[in-house]
Amino acid sequence: MSAARSPAVLVLIFCCAEALSMAGFALVPSLLPQFAEQWALSATEAGWLGGIFFLGYLLAVPLLVGLTDRVDARSIHLASAALTGLALAGFAAGAHGYALALAWWWLAGLGLAGTYMPGLKALTDRLPIARQSRGTAFYTATFGVGAGASYLWIELARALLPWRWLFAAAAVCAALSVALIWLGVAPLGSPGKNGVPRGRWRSVLGDRRTLAYCGGYFGHNWELFGFRAWLVAYVSWTHARSPDALTALPGLIAAAATFLAVPASILGNEGAQRWGRRRWLCSVMPLSAALALAVGLSADLSRALLVPLLLVYAASMNLDSAALTAGLLTETPHEKRGTALALYSSVGFIGALIGPVAFGLALDLFGRSLTAGWAAGFVSLACGVSFGRWAIGRSDRRPALGRV
Template identity: 75%
Template sequence: MNGAATRSPTRLVTLFCVSEAASMAGFALVPSLLPQLSEQWSLSATEAGWLGGIFFLGYILAVPLLVGWTDRIDARRIYLAGAALSGAALAGFASFADSLAAAMFWWWLAGLGLAGTYMPGLKALTDRLPVAAQSRGTAFYTATFGVGAGLSYLWIELLRGLLPWPALFAAAAGGTALSLALVWRGVSPGQRPAPVAVAHRRWRSVLRDRRILAFCGGYFGHNWELFGFRGWLVAYLTWTHASSAHPWTSMPGLIAALATFLAVPASILGNEGAQRWGRSRWLNGVMPLSCALALVVAFSGGQSSRLLVPLVLVYALSMNLDSAALTAGLLTETAPEIRGTALALYSSIGFAGGFFGPVAFGVALDAFGRASDAGWAAGFVTLACGVAFGRWAIGQIGTMPATASHQ
């Protein structure tokens, strides 16, 4: 490839989407292996929740700095460094994770790597797209997060019975190497961004903008629900299969992959719906729907897997109808000179929800009984609480004056 390839918006979006999916090869390793790792290290549900959530704690610690830098240096450089760090973290997990403490360190470091690729990749993409293509480019890129996560669940499910878990982590490190090579060879270095206000002025502008804060709160609730669900889905289906064996739950990773793939059409559809019917109106409609379905799943644990699995898949689709609409809303309502800083705050607050969701689920599971319907119901109720908070936050936009960030 050469830089000329990136002059076409379609080819540029495709390259970044493929790179993103490759960089996420290891994304589902801990959620998919959580039952096995919990048994091997004798983890409580709360400890397992911390192991799943620590990934996002690493993310939120790094993302304000890394994404904020994209207002001053080419985001491509940050992306390449993040991909290299992800590969090193996955290789370190494969080689040195022999206890909960060691595993948490390496998984936390992998979260730092994601902080260097996901939102910086979006910034690198939108910086190279014409304005008219940015909203749809954002929708496809954010939807590809679901593709990458789904492929991660899928290949792990297919190989975990054939390879020891350290080998799976080592294989995932190869995906990050591919991602690094694609962006290195396929995306030309960009010009240094034009000088902007000093950092504290950019942050002050962002923190004073209530519309940006509302989108951040909505994203927090979205990720609380989404990653709490993804972090515990394989364990939930494994428990369901042990309680009542059924072919539909015999390969829980496959169901988790399908649930994650549904994020792609749902996210793209959500952005199109937001453009057609209005962003606030759309978000204020689909987020309560997801909340209601979380409660339905919570109190449907006694049903057969034949009914429960389709219900879980419908719920998985509903929780992604707000994703691209939230991110595109933030980008289109933020001035270009502070967009990186706004993305840093948005991503940091949002992925704090990604950390909180798995932990809250695990705490509820321990409190009400890991081996009972009540425990798993309590876990899903925490997901309903997450999206309910997001709905409340995004609903505040309707109470604000109609002033955009860039005005």
């Protein structure tokens, strides 16, 4: 391993490792209609299967991300990517019913807790300060690449392979992620306890700027992961009502929608730097909420209009992603950055847990086979991002949420 990688090479290595570790990310959302039928699940139960992944994430992330203030985040990333592979292999071999599927998918979410934000911390710890904002934007945008690639390969492979083999293939990709970081990134010395103030949690919790970003991320993840959990099921439902070539392969639509997160997230961060972070966030989050309502009311549109509207909505909900995360990182002192990321991730992925469950509950309340049920589901997404906008708006009006 080389101890001195250029910033561009480091960003490339971490982005590739992130995408590999996320190969199984879309397995449950893509196969949710099949699992719901196979295990006779209600929409709420199906929502829990989609959301339990993020319960594992949020239970582990305070410990794992907070620990990056004390140890090199690379080691946490390596162990967690290995855990992701184990969980996916366990799902392939041992998920013989709803309860076991919940347990293995929860464990996979725990693995994500130790790869996503710790990977970001490991990357930014190795980048010059001037490169950290854009490095963060590319890394967080790669989450969309990994998720989109996951939807894509699953859609193409599931007609050829049993679902258990799909989970096994994703486990192999997680192992490749471990190898890439192990061989491509040299370890750093431990930050040590002396570099972290005893009151770091109190300090972070008392910072209104940090809390504003946490609230914004909560709303962003509620909307984003609620949408991704139910997108394949929604497109499948619209296709069953009115078959059309555009909706015949729902996984491809989900992949396209997820890939759009990459340019949207990067452009969102550039827009925030150009026009001011707070102004940008307070503009794009209401736009996303309005598009969620528009999609919810558009189930009867021709597919030539509905599919582009879905894709525009998918892009809009990512205009705030990198702007939120880069803002938190650049405004937090280095010695408290891991703690701030731990809080940010925990609060944000509570939203990721709530989003799929709230959508499923809305379907059960208003009719899983009815237009009203799906419209209510999209209203729940609009409620999530609207909360995020409210949280940003409640922050103090000092320049802290302005230009970065």
